[in-house]
Every structure is written in structure tokens, then in C-alpha cells.
Amino acid sequence: MTSANAADLDIAGAFHPAPDQGCPAGTGTLLLLAPREPQFWPAFTESPEYRDGAPDPMDRWSARVIGALAHDLGAKALFPFGGAPFHPFYSWALASGRAWASPVRLLVHDTAGLFISYRGALALPGRLKIPTPTATTPCKTCVQKPCLTACPIGALGPDGYDVPSCRAHIAGNAGRECIQGGCLTRRACPISARHGRLPEQSAFHMRAFQ
Ligand code: B12
Ligand code: SF4
Ligand code: SF4
16 A cells, blocks of 8 residues: 555555454454554654654654544554553454464564564455465474574563563663664564664664563
8 A cells, every 4th residue: 555655654464354353343454554664763763753752752653644544544543552451453463364473472474573563553444455365474484483592581482471571681781682672582583684674663662661
């Protein structure tokens, strides 16, 4: 969709939701939007939201840009942030057929790998023709599965995510590598590594998470 691309976003997945999939009533098609890399970060850092120094610049950028797209397309904009109850983005990602649960539970996406992060979604009233996803989970053929061992403290592993341990680690000196370049587990995935996300963008998210 060229209007998404013009906004430095990509359609990272789409599906025709069933009534029980948490979409607004009457949704015919749900489009999941993610940063278009590598141009997203330079474009975002030029935006008024990044420059005004107020809190949550990326969420405010997403609300403005995706809100405008929704207005132009007669769609409803939905966001992964904004407080509980959250829209079920993880489940929507699985429904798109372009993202899967990785061995560490984080989503792994066909082109973004473990770096997948959605900025929002568009709920359209009509049933758009969408390509049938052809990819299968890359984890099947990833022999070494580096995501399972990359976290130096084992906070992300086969048993899921130990959030307090991760937060404690990145608060100290030993966690500087995670803070400055992004989560080592997410970076270890060969698909993430090919994706083109800039380390500055990961550092921005890690500071927000911290
Ligand atoms: C709460 C939340 C967190 C919490 C708690 C997460 C936890 N305990 O696992 C905290 C703040 C810790 C967190 C951290 C991060 N999160 Co978060 N988070 C969310 C959020 C806002 C809500 C999740 C939720 O409750 N949904 C409602 C439930 C009912 O719906 P559902 O998501 O479909 O439910 C499924 C999942 O919960 C899943 N599930 C169950 N157990 C686990 C455990 C893990 C580890 C995961 C990933 C999923 C998962 O199973 C459910 C059924 O399918 C979602 C966005 C969203 N709206 O969903 C992002 C989301 C899951 N997070 C995301 C991201 C990017 C992150 C960070 C990487 C942010 C960052 N630093 O850049 C960090 C991780 C830190 C790191 N090591 O890098 C992405 C997904 C990334 C991925 N590849 O999987 C999402 C989808 C947001 C987005 N913008 O795309 N997050
Ligand atoms: S490192 Fe391999 S096993 Fe882990 S998420 Fe990436 S492709 Fe899947
Ligand atoms: S951010 Fe660092 S400590 Fe936290 S899960 Fe990732 S690699 Fe482990």
C-alpha cells in the first residue's frame, strides 16, 4: 500500500478477522503496520513528536500518522499501546501467517525476525484481496537457534521472559550492550540481523523499556 510506504511504514501482515478475534465489529480486513527499515528512524527523528521533548514520542507519532491513514482510508486505527485492556497484537500477528512464536516466545517475523514491533493496525470495513502467506516459521530450519542462548543472564529462554531479571541487568553496567544496541536475544536471530533496523532505534526502545 503506497500510502503506508509514504508514511515510512510497511504492511507487516494482514488477515480477514473472525468475529472472535478482538477486532472492531464490522472489520473486513486488518492490516498490521510496522516501521519500514532502514528509513523509518531518520524520518521519525525529524518529526515534531521526536523533537518536542514531551513523553512517548513514538506512540504520539504512531497515533498521528496511522490516525491520518485511517481517516483517508475510512478505517479505524488500533494501537498496541494505550493501557490495558490491550488489543491482542501478538495473536493478530500469529493470525497474519507472517509471524510465529519463537523458541523464546517473542514473535519472529518473516522479514523483521525478532525485531518485529508493530506501530499500529488499520481495521478496514471491506474484505481486501490479500496475498496468501507462503512462508513458514524460519525456526524450523534454524539449526543453531542462537536466540535460546544469547541472553547473558538467561532472562529470555525456553521458559519465556523473566522481566524483573532483564530490567535489573540493563540497569547496571553489565547491561550496557543491551541498552546501547538492543536486546542481545533479538539481535542474535539471523533474520533480525538482515532487517536493517538501526542500533539507535533499538537504543531508543531500550531506554523507554528501562
Ligand atoms: C505488556 C507488554 C509488555 C510487558 C510484559 C511482557 C511479558 N510479560 O511478556 C513488558 C513491558 C515487559 C514488555 C516488554 C517488551 N515488549 Co512488549 N508488549 C506488551 C503489550 C503492550 C501487551 C501484551 C498483552 O498483554 N496483550 C494482550 C493479550 C491478551 O493479547 P495477546 O498479546 O494476543 O496474547 C498473547 C501473548 O500474551 C502471548 N504470550 C504469552 N506469554 C508470552 C510471553 C512472551 C515473552 C511473549 C512475547 C508473548 C507471550 O500469548 C498470548 C496468546 O497468543 C504488547 C502489545 C499488545 N497490545 O499486545 C507488547 C508486545 C508483545 N511487546 C513487544 C515488544 C517489541 C517488547 C520489547 C522488545 C520492547 C523493546 N524493548 O523494544 C520489550 C522486551 C524487552 C527486550 N528484552 O527487548 C511487541 C512484540 C515483540 C516480539 N517480537 O514479540 C508487542 C506486540 C508490541 C508491538 N509494538 O509490536 N512488553
Ligand atoms: S534465532 Fe533461529 S530459532 Fe531463534 S527466532 Fe531466529 S530463526 Fe527462530
Ligand atoms: S535485554 Fe539483555 S538482559 Fe534483557 S532479555 Fe535481552 S539480552 Fe537478556
